[in-house]
Amino acid sequence: MSQVDPPPDAASSPPPVPASRARSAPPTVLVLLAIAVLVAFVAVQGRSLWDEWGRLKRDLTRVRQSAVVGYHNINPNPSYAQKPADWFHDEGEYTLLWSGWKHGHGHRWFRVGRGDVDRGRISAPFGRDVIQAIDYPMVETDGGDIWGRIPPEAPVIGQELGGVLSVYPLQVLDKVEVVNDEVEGRPFLVVYNPLIVRERSVMVYEPMVEGHRVTMGLSGYFLDSQPMLYDRGTESLWVHEGEGLRAIAGTHKGRELRRIGQPSPISWSDWRSRHPRSRLVVGADRTRDRPAL
Numbered sequence: 001m002s003q004v005d006p007p008p009d010a011a012s013s014p015p016p017v018p019a020s021r022a023r024s025a026p027p028t029v030l031v032l033l034a035i036a037v038l039v040a041f042v043a044v045q046g047r048s049l050w051d052e053w054g055r056l057k058r059d060l061t062r063v064r065q066s067a068v069v070g071y072h073n074i075n076p077n078p079s080y081a082q083k084p085a086d087w088f089h090d091e092g093e094y095t096l097l098w099s100g101w102k103h104g105h106g107h108r109w110f111r112v113g114r115g116d117v118d119r120g121r122i123s124a125p126f127g128r129d130v131i132q133a134i135d136y137p138m139v140e141t142d143g144g145d146i147w148g149r150i151p152p153e154a155p156v157i158g159q160e161l162g163g164v165l166s167v168y169p170l171q172v173l174d175k176v177e178v179v180n181d182e183v184e185g186r187p188f189l190v191v192y193n194p195l196i197v198r199e200r201s202v203m204v205y206e207p208m209v210e211g212h213r214v215t216m217g218l219s220g221y222f223l224d225s226q227p228m229l230y231d232r233g234t235e236s237l238w239v240h241e242g243e244g245l246r247a248i249a250g251t252h253k254g255r256e257l258r259r260i261g262q263p264s265p266i267s268w269s270d271w272r273s274r275h276p277r278s279r280l281v282v283g284a285d286r287t288r289d290r291p292a293l
Contacts, residue, residue, distance in 0.1 A: 069149045072138050072283025074175040079127040088119050095249075099220060099230075100127035110219065110235055112249035117237065123222040128230070131218045133178035136285040146282040152269035157202045158278065159263045162186040165278040170265055172281060173202065177227060179281065180207070180215040180291070187213045189257065191245070195225045204261035205245050209252060215291040223248070233293040 081101030088097055095117060097110040108128070140147050150156075150169060158167035162183035173179070173192035181188045189207040207214050214231040216238065221228040229238045229245070236250025238257070245257040271278070 069151075069169075069171070070146055071169070071172050071175075073132075073286045074134075074172055074283055075132075076130055076175070077132050079130050081127065083125055087125055088122075090114055097122075097219075097221070098125055100125075100130070110230065110237060110250075112237060113253065116249035116253065117223070121224050122228070125220045127220045129217050130220060131175075131177050132284070132286075133180060133217050134172075134176050134281070134284040135180050135215060135290055136288050137179060137181055137281045138283040138285050140280045140282050142277045144280070144282070147280055150268045152267065154268045155198070155265040156268050156271050157190075157263050157265060158271050158275065159204060159261045161188050161204070165275050166281065167271055167275070167278050168202075168281045169268070170198070172283070176284065177218055178216050178229065181281070183279070188260075189216060189245070191216075191227065191229070191240070193225075193227055193240075195222065195227075199264050200262065202263055202265075203240060203245070203259055204263070205257040206260050207257055209255050209257070213293060214252075214257075215293060217290070231293075232291050 079100055083098050084107060088095070090096070093114050094111050095114050097112065097117065099108045099110050102108055155170040156167050157170060157173065158165060160166070161181070162185075164183050166181070166183060168179065168190060170192075173190070174194060177192045177194070179190040181190055187207050189205040191203045191205065193201050193203075207216070214233060216229040216231055219228045219230045219237060221237075223239045226239045230236065230250075231238065231247075231252065234251035236247045236252035236255075238245050238247050238252075240246070240259075241248075244259050247253050247255045
């Protein structure tokens with residue numbers, strides 16, 4: 001008599017999977033592929049979005065930097081006079097350097113001791129006071145219209161002068177190169193050199209000779225890549241040498257103005273956050289005559 005296999009135990013067998021569920025469950029490989037595609041998409045789009053954000057930030061920076069801040073009277077005073085052929089020549093015991101043309105006076109000259117200035121070391125002239133120094137600064141203190149318009153990333157130069165934190169936008173210094181400043185009754189001279197690295201481009205001096213103040217203008221010359229200044233009183237010629245501003249020719253030859261600072265640039269936002277109460281130079285008062293000393 002043949003044996004008949006017993007029916008399978010219903011309790012030990014898994015229930016059948018509905019055909020609809022079997023069709024809807026994707027295979028593992030498809031899941032992994034989908035994840036890989038998603039990761040790649042995010043990576044590509046993320047890089048694109050990051051680049052777009054960087055471009056947007058640069059555009060915003062350019063917009064801020066091109067905005068009109070409104071510094072007062074820092075424009076140059078261009079001269080269209082042509083220098084004469086003998087712009088540097090000797091007359092007897094003197095050397096004459098052309099300093100420009102003045103209506104009603106004709107050519108003007110710096111007269112210095114013969115041999116005091118080496119022609120081979122100076123630039124060709126572009127005219128005295130074409131770049132206009134600031135003789136009477138216009139300032140804002142602890143805020144103001146211009147204070148609020150300076151771009152956050154704009155470089156400024158700041159230093160404590162006469163017990164007062166004073167700050168000069170580099171854009172102003174680049175236009176005027178010299179600021180004859182006065183703080184709490186004490187004179188200071190700020191000089192910017194556009195031909196050297198920005199970190200060492202600004203010097204601050206004490207402009208006193210034998211107890212008297214001197215004020216400086218731009219001669220229109222550079223000597224060994226240093227701006228050559230002239231004092232208003234004697235028209236002696238001055239350049240930075242060693243640790244000070246030295247008169248190399250003229251009445252004050254050999255005199256030296258002591259350097260009291262060489263501040264490095266800092267962003268306006270950093271300076272403002274550290275020193276919210278400062279004296280900000282925002283331009284020049286050109287309604288007054290130039291100093292005679």
